[in-house]
Amino acid sequence: MLIKRTRGWELPESKATPESHYLNRREMVRSMGLAAGLGAASLALPGLAMAQDKSADPSAGLYPAKRNDKYGVPTPMTAEKLATTYNNFYEFGTDKSIWRDAQKLEVRPWTIKVDGMVEKPFEIGIDDLLAKVQLEERVYRHRCVETWSMIVPWTGFPVRSLVELCKPLSSAKFIVMKTLSKPSVMREQRDLLYPWPYTEGLAMDEAMNDLAFIATGLYGKPMPKQNGAPLRLVAPWKYGFKNVKSIVSVEFTDKKPKTFWEGLQSSEYGFWANVNPEVAHPRWSQASEKPLGSDQRIPTLLYNGYAEFVAGLYADRKAEKLFM
Numbered sequence: 001m002l003i004k005r006t007r008g009w010e011l012p013e014s015k016a017t018p019e020s021h022y023l024n025r026r027e028m029v030r031s032m033g034l035a036a037g038l039g040a041a042s043l044a045l046p047g048l049a050m051a052q053d054k055s056a057d058p059s060a061g062l063y064p065a066k067r068n069d070k071y072g073v074p075t076p077m078t079a080e081k082l083a084t085t086y087n088n089f090y091e092f093g094t095d096k097s098i099w100r101d102a103q104k105l106e107v108r109p110w111t112i113k114v115d116g117m118v119e120k121p122f123e124i125g126i127d128d129l130l131a132k133v134q135l136e137e138r139v140y141r142h143r144c145v146e147t148w149s150m151i152v153p154w155t156g157f158p159v160r161s162l163v164e165l166c167k168p169l170s171s172a173k174f175i176v177m178k179t180l181s182k183p184s185v186m187r188e189q190r191d192l193l194y195p196w197p198y199t200e201g202l203a204m205d206e207a208m209n210d211l212a213f214i215a216t217g218l219y220g221k222p223m224p225k226q227n228g229a230p231l232r233l234v235a236p237w238k239y240g241f242k243n244v245k246s247i248v249s250v251e252f253t254d255k256k257p258k259t260f261w262e263g264l265q266s267s268e269y270g271f272w273a274n275v276n277p278e279v280a281h282p283r284w285s286q287a288s289e290k291p292l293g294s295d296q297r298i299p300t301l302l303y304n305g306y307a308e309f310v311a312g313l314y315a316d317r318k319a320e321k322l323f324m
Contacts (some may be wrong), residue, residue, distance in 0.1 A: 057222040058108065058127055064220030065135040065155045071211060071309065073139045078150035080219045082292040087226045089245060091179065091186035091198065102226035104185045110230050116251035117172040126230045130216065132165060133157040138213060140236040143275050143304045149289040154234050155217030159207045162214055162250065172252035176201040177233060180248045195263040200233065200244035211236060211309050237303040237310045239273045268324065275304040276323040
């Protein structure tokens with residue numbers, strides 16, 4: 001299915017927030033000893049008050065979290081303005097300028113349902129979940145199948161921590177995650193031609209890989225609604241459409257699930273969807289990418305530059321279509 005998308009990321013440099021502003025903000029907060037109280041920092045940093053208002057998000061005091069550089073710190077960082085206003089979130093529309101519509105999404109209360117092949121199904125609220133995990137920040141590359149890319153600082157916790165909390169049975173082979181279904185707010189969900197809700201998944205060994213991440217924040221603040229609040233998957237070695245947003249369901253199964261885009265067009269959007277510059281999308285090359293805010297194309301890296309961490313996952317899966 002061909003969906004025409006406008007190039008909303010081509011903004012003038014004057015509208016971009018420089019990386020240095022974000023980094024300086026972090027250092028200022030740390031130097032003031034206010035890492036656990038960003039509400040006070042917002043008074044010193046005009047323009048951040050709304051994003052850091054604890055009345056808007058009770059988890060705001062958890063940010064910024066300590067940086068984990070174990071998996072690299074790629075550069076240059078994408079300007080926050082670009083990463084938060086050029087978004088795919090198909091529940092709100094097919095263009096890139098859906099960030100305004102996404103503000104209608106209410107992220108409290110928010111409950112995640114855990115079921116399938118687990119010791120005991122349960123439900124947990126987002127703030128109760130956050131109390132059970134250790135948040136950290138990781139700077140990851142993000143590569144969209146449409147060939148644009150960005151480098152952003154996610155805050156969250158390893159998928160491994162979520163799996164351990166859910167206590168799946170040893171026979172479970174896949175973890176399946178689904179986005180909220182609320183057509184009254186997410187207007188595109190009224191289109192019955194699409195297989196809503198948005199569904200994605202990982203094999204269990206992928207989910208337990210150190211790189212796999214559940215993000216709850218971005219740029220040292222709670223996750224913006226347009227980027228998938230209050231929690232989303234981040235699997236940086238895969239194309240961006242794998243990274244399901246606004247998760248409300250986690251299921252464990254022994255059967256490979258049919259995911260959203262795979263259900264629409266399996267010849268173009270497969271289950272594995274690992275980044276590989278040598279394997280073209282049926283309608284365009286994947287050999288290069290265009291970072292948000294740049295006029296230049298750069299070569300795309302195998303597994304988006306994370307081969308040393310994930311290549312071993314696929315050594316015994318040569319017969320499967322791993323790259324689309």
